[in-house]
Amino acid sequence: MRLVERILKGERAAIAKAITLVESSRKKDKEESKELISKLILHPGHSVRIGFSGSPGVGKSTFIESFGSYLVDKGYRLGILAIDPSSQLTGGSILGDKTRMSEISKNENTFIRSTPSRGSLGGVSFGTREAAIILDSAGYDFIFIETVG
Template sequence: MNLDELAERILQGDRRALARAITLVESSREDHRAQATELLDRLRPHHREALRIGLSGTPGVGKSTFVEAFGCMLTAKGLKVAVLAVDPSSARSGGSILGDKTRMERLSRDRNAFIRPSPSQSHLGGVARRTREAVALCEAAGFDVILIETVGVGQSETVVAEMSDLFLLLLAPAGGDELQGVKRGIMEMADLILVNKADGDLKPAAIRTCADYAGALRLLRKRPQDPEGFPKAMTVSAVQEEGLEEAWAEMQKLVEWRKAHSFWARNRAAQARHWFDQEVRHALLAKLETTEARAAMDELAARVAEGSLSPAAAARDLLAELDKDDRAA
């Protein structure tokens, strides 16, 4: 693979090159990982930035419908929009449906839009492990707004927050208590809560739900990265495309305030440090997947199972063995 040519085509906004590069960064093959790292290093000096928007919500809340309506509104303004949609993978077969392009038929035909579905595989947090690198590739390709649509809520929304500039939480009207166990943590991370389906018979319920969440937001401790009035709750209708312009205006207002008060750059720097930490942790865990390490683990696990060795002592012996192998190498 000619990385120079691939990088140049990405910088020119070539969609096929972008899709090929995302496939490369999603690969777990060791040679592909080396190529992906080199490609990202070649693109980094160009310093292109997009507005990264993370989007989460319960299944059936209308995330795909909202993304399509919102994305079409942005492309109509002349903006280039990339959608990174993460589909849940089967715990049994490992497969994913990857049907987001089918659900976003109108947006998928838009010349200023790019939709890339990816499997979540075994990675928790509602996003694929390499989504962050896919975001960097989309920025290099010249996209203005990147929408990261997650699997859903209830796992670890901090993963989404650590790769986005704004975090939107999409809720359904009169949703009941299905978010009861997780909503406080999610609400503390959300910059905007959008109550979708505010149309037809559900509109009064949507307005009530919005008022309830607006009241709940006022009870939360104020975050330093928020101006007065944020985070806030709003009603939208993705089907009737109502409230989208207002939501976009609020997003722009928040972004401009954070840039003016240095929170934007500070957040990006903190995210970079976070992902460095994650890469180190993944690299260390990868050492446990080698043939030698697996054999040593199986041997020690058998001794733990029969009771001749404690789990703590077995872990100590394994780490000592790995450390000895590293020094020998």
């Protein structure tokens, strides 16, 4: 699978494609994503995973941008998985974390992915674990998972 090789090289487009695949609800994509993760899990990285949870407006994104900037300035690669709550009424989500983390999002050693929770309980969305595996296999040193608590 060529996608695996591209992820292992840290190609951003391949990482984005893989995360889209694991988040998909299509049956074909679910089968492909299982195969992808089963191959990537054989290539574990050394990433440190840190979760950030709290009420809206308490400063999670501000802290992540500040701490994340410190880490990338030290030469580390940072992956950020930001899970935004979905509206129970419309199912929509704002997905505004890239906007709130404007400076760090410009850094080539940072990968930010905003994902709607899609009604998933527990603050993380379906596919968050798999997305973290993808970032780990791609060589990211730190993976931040941000969610409303």
